[in-house]
Amino acid sequence: MNRADILAAWYDHLSQGRRRSPHTIRAYTATAARLLDSMGDTDWSALARLDARALRTQLASRRAEGLGNVSAARELSALKALISFSRGQAGMEDVAPPRLRGPRLKKGLPRPITPDDAENLAATVSDSAPEDWIGARDRAVLLLMYGAGLRIAEALSLTGSDIPLGQVLTVTGKGNKQRVVPVLPIVRDAVEEYLDRSPWPLQRDAPLFRGAKGGALSQGMVQKAVARARVALGLPATATPHALRHSFATHLLGAGADLRSLQELLGHASLGSTQIYTKVDAAKLLETYRNAHPRERET
Structure with missing residues (x-):
């Protein structure tokens, strides 16, 4: 299998299998292309066997080009995802994945999450989820908070009766006070993707966002997923779900x-x-x- 075949399979996996955003697809495909260029002729088995030392070498070369901490963390996530995909392609799922922690930013003054940080946070939470539908679910929750300004409790209180989402959404907030918020197309698409992938049927009076066992999704599960992604991206401790609002x-x-x-x-x-x-x-x-x-x- 040549370089073009590997990149085409990786692109199809990201766009059709994982349904990643165009931004993520571009970034992850570019990361794969750079890795393949550094390796020369290779195949799925060689990719599947890459260890932490190989990833460290690849990141070091990118650091020499001026790559910052956040971008380096995202590049590492892309490399790990590619290796995981390669293990499946090569039938080598039993091979242990490389263990390498991403860079961390020095603690500084609290700062708002930038639009790029918000997108990277949602994408990383999705990419690192144990199952595709869980990744789609968490991404939809985070985009509701960032795109519509919902509190985490408000997002998780939505039910099947709120579907399908229109251009606006009526939200019940603190003190049972209702308000109307606009819903961006990217938010609607994220919720629809989650519903397409969810193993649980949509029920009018049931929670929209379900946990792994079918019950209501808890705030703690979302907070833990964001905390892991925050560390991977080198974002400050202030980058919490509520920070998206x-x-x-x-x-x-x-x-x-x-x-x-x-x-x-x-x-x-x-x-x-x-x-x-x-x-x-x-x-x-x-x-x-x-x-x-x-x-x-x-x-």
Whole structure:
């Protein structure tokens, strides 16, 4: 099997078998191409036998090109996924996977999750799930939090009666207060993908998101999955599921949303709860000013 055949099979697995996002497919395919270039002629068996030392060498060469911690962690996840796929292709599932931990970022000041970090977090949680449907489920939950600003409890309280999702969703928040939030196409697609893969039938009065045994999905399971992905990506401890909701608010405010509209979208009882995001946005503005203003740099 030549390089082109391996890449084609890997691409098909990501796009059709795992239904990964275009961003993930591009990144993971590029990672595979670089690895194959460094190995020369190879086959599935050779890929399946790659150990931690080989991965460390590959990452070192990428580090020499200026790869940062977050990108290096994502590259390692792609390499491990490729090796796992190769074991299946070669009929070598009994071969132990390489054990290599990703890089970690030094702890610093809390910062909002960027759009790229949010996408990488959701993708990594999905890719590392023990089953495809569980990965699709966790990705849908996280995108509901980031794309619609839902609290984790609000996302997990959805039932079959909320399906199919339209352009807006009525959410019951704290104090049984209802609000209407927009639903982006990427969020609808993620929920539909989860439903297509879920082994549990959709029931009107049953939880939309199910656990492995069919019961309601717990917040703790989502939090643990995010914690593992956060470590793999080298993100700070502040990158929790709830941080996705905070990032939703911060990014909307930075894009020009007014506080009253943001208050409605978040379901805050008082405007004061929403105004904290102006401080976050102001802090980012001050940081940009200090880094860019010539007079500030001279002090």
